[in-house]
Amino acid sequence: MQLDSISWVLPGLLPGSFRGITFHVPDASSDVGRRVVEYLFPGVDAAAYDDFGRAPGVISFSALIVADDYRAQALALQAAFETAGPATLIHPWLGPMTVIVEEPAQIYFSDRELRVLRFSATVKRIDASASQILAGISGLSDAIASVSAAATALAAGVSSILSATRTKAVSRSHRILTSTAAALTAPAGSARALPRLKAVIAATTPADPVALDSLVVTAASVIGEYAETPAVSPAASATAVDQATSLALMSLGVGLAEQLTAAVADAPDDADRALLLASASQFLAATASQSTFADYASRQEAQTFRARATVAIDALTDTLETFSGSAFDVQSTVLRRSARDLQAALIADINETIGRLPAVVVFKNDRPLDAWLLAQHIFGDTPALIEAGYREIVGRNKPRHPSALPAGGVEVLR
Numbered sequence: 166m167q168l169d170s171i172s173w174v175l176p177g178l179l180p181g182s183f184r185g186i187t188f189h190v191p192d193a194s195s196d197v198g199r200r201v202v203e204y205l206f207p208g209v210d211a212a213a214y215d216d217f218g219r220a221p222g223v224i225s226f227s228a229l230i231v232a233d234d235y236r237a238q239a240l241a242l243q244a245a246f247e248t249a250g251p252a253t254l255i256h257p258w259l260g261p262m263t264v265i266v267e268e269p270a271q272i273y274f275s276d277r278e279l280r281v282l283r284f285s286a287t288v289k290r291i292d293a294s295a296s297q298i299l300a301g302i303s304g305l306s307d308a309i310a311s312v313s314a315a316a317t318a319l320a321a322g323v324s325s326i327l328s329a330t331r332t333k334a335v336s337r338s339h340r341i342l343t344s345t346a347a348a349l350t351a352p353a354g355s356a357r358a359l360p361r362l363k364a365v366i367a368a369t370t371p372a373d374p375v376a377l378d379s380l381v382v383t384a385a386s387v388i389g390e391y392a393e394t395p396a397v398s399p400a401a402s403a404t405a406v407d408q409a410t411s412l413a414l415m416s417l418g419v420g421l422a423e424q425l426t427a428a429v430a431d432a433p434d435d436a437d438r439a440l441l442l443a444s445a446s447q448f449l450a451a452t453a454s455q456s457t458f459a460d461y462a463s464r465q466e467a468q469t470f471r472a473r474a475t476v477a478i479d480a481l482t483d484t485l486e487t488f489s490g491s492a493f494d495v496q497s498t499v500l501r502r503s504a505r506d507l508q509a510a511l512i513a514d515i516n517e518t519i520g521r522l523p524a525v526v527v528f529k530n531d532r533p534l535d536a537w538l539l540a541q542h543i544f545g546d547t548p549a550l551i552e553a554g555y556r557e558i559v560g561r562n563k564p565r566h567p568s569a570l571p572a573g574g575v576e577v578l579r
Contacts (some may be wrong), residue, residue: 181228182255183286184245185464185521186238190257193226222290223267224256227283232546235282239272242284246270251291253521264288305457305514308507309450313382315500316446320378322496323436334436335377342366342381342444345424352420354413362387362417374440381444388418389451411459415470418452419477421445426480438484439493445481446500449474453511463578464522471515478508525561528575536567543577 181190200217230238245252246266254264270286323331346366351359365384371377425445432438452474461467482504488497528539540555555567557578564570 181226181257182253182521183242184248184252185519186242186245188228188230188284190226190228193224193256193258195259196220196223196225221292223287224254224259224262224264224290225285225287226256227285229284230282231280232282233280233542235280239274239282242270242272242282246286254288263291265291305453305507305510308503308510309454311503312446312450312453312500312507315496315503316443316450317378317382319439319446319493319496319500320374320381320443322493323374323439326436326492330434330436331374332372334434334440335371335374337433337437338440338444339366339371339377339380341428341441342425345421345428346384348424349417349420352413352416354410355417356409356413358387358409358414358417362421377440378443378447381447385418385447385451388414388421388448389454390414411455412461412466412470414455415452415459415474418448418455419470419473422448422452423477423480426477426484429484435488435491435493438488439497442481442485442497442500446504449478449481449504450507453507456511456514459518461518461522463525464519465525467515467519467522471512471519474511475508478504478511482508523579526577526579528577530570530572530575532572534570534572534575536562536564536570539570539575539577543579 180187182188198220200220202215202217204213204215206213230242232238246269251263251265253261255261265288267287267289270284273283273285275281275283323334343363343366346359346363349359362384365387366380369376369380371380422445425441425448429438429441432441456470456474459467459470461470482501485497485501485504488494491497528543530539536558537555540551540558544550544554554577558570558575559567561576561578562570
C-alpha cells in the first residue's frame with residue numbers, strides 16, 4: 166500500500182494532533198451514554214436502575230504518520246503517551262478537547278509499509294465548561310491588572326515621605342528611566358515603537374510619584390498596544406505604516422524592565438528603589454498583556470521568551486524582598502505576590518501554545534550543503550512545501566550563498 170500523498174488518500178480531512186504531534190486519522194469512534202448501574206434481586210424479574218449522570222466520553226481512534234523520520238516520530242509519540250496528566254487532543258471531526266489516556270496505546274510497524282507509522286489509542290474526555298476554558302485567559306488578565314495596581318500603590322506610597330526626599334527621588338528615577346530608554350537598541354520588527362517610547366518619557370517632567378507612575382503607565386501602553394490588521398484593505402492613496410510585531414514589543418518591554426531592576430542596586434534611597442521597581446513592574450505587566458497576541462515561529466522561540474520573562478520576574482521579586490522592614494514593606498509584599506501570580510499565569514499561557522508550535526531541528530552536515538537539496542530532503546514528502554522550506558532555511562541561517570550552507574549544523578523549522 167503506497168501512501169505518498171495523504172491528501173489524496175484522505176481528501177478534505179483535517180489532521181489530528183496529540184500533545185503537538187500531528188497525524189492523520191482514517192477511523193475514530195466515540196462512546197456516549199449515561200452511567201447506569203443495574204441492581205438484580207433474588208426472586209424479582211424486574212431490575213432496578215440508578216442513573217449517576219452522563220458517562221465520560223471514551224474516544225478510540227486509529228491513526229497513521231507518513232514521513233522519512235517515522236522512527237523519530239514514533240519515539241516522540243511514545244513520550245507523549247507516557248507523559249502524565251491531561252492533554253489536548255485535536256479531533257479531526259470533533260475539534261479540540263481535553264483528554265486523559267485511559268489505557269496504553271499501540272504502535273505498529275510493518276515491512277509492507279515503509280515510512281509508515283500506525284498507532285491506535287483510547288482516551289477519556291475530560292469535560293471543560295466555558296468558564297473553565299476562559300479561566301486561563303481571565304487568570305492572566307487578572308494577574309496583569311493586579312501587578313499594575315500594586316505597582317501604582319507602591320509608587321503612591323512614596324508620597325508619604327518627606328517632600329525634599331520625595332522630589333529628589335522622583336527626579337533621579339525619571340532621569341534613570343530616560344537614560345535607560347536612550348540606551349536600548351530597537352529589536353528587529355519594532356518599527357517606531359522605541360522612538361515613541363522615548364518621546365513619551367521625555368514629554369513631561371513629573372513633579373511627584375503619582376505623576377511619575379502615570380508617565381510610566383503611558384509609556385508602558387506603547388509596549389502593550391496591539392495593532393490589529395484591518396479586515397478591509399486601505400485605499401490606494403493611503404500611506405503604508407510599518408506595524409511593530411508582538412515579539413519585538415515584548416523584547417523591548419522585558420529589556421527595559423531588566424535594566425530598571427538592575428539599576429535598583431545603585432539607588433541611594435528606598436524611595437528611589439520603590440519608584441524604579443514600580444516602573445519595572447508596569448513594563449512587565451505590559452509585556453505580559455502583549456504575549457497573548459504573540460505569533461511564535463517555533464517552540465524554541467516561545468521557550469526562549471518564557472525563560473527570559475521568568476528570569477526578569479524572578480529578579481524583580483528577589484529585589485522586592487530587600488524592602489523587608491522598610492517604610493514600603495506592605496506595598497512591596499503585595500507587589501511581590503502579584504508578580505509571582507503573573508509569572509505563573511504567563512508560564513501557563515505560553516505552555517498552552519508551545520505544544521502546537523513547530524520545532525526547530527538542527528541538521529548536522531560535515532561539509533558545505535546546498536539549501537535547495539536540504540529542502541528537498543526534509544520537505545520532499547510534501548512537494549508544495551519545498552519552496553517555502555527553502556526560503557525559510559536561507560532566511561533562518563543567512564548563509565553567504567544559498568548553495569553553500571556552512572558545515573557544522575543547519576537549523577530547519579519543521
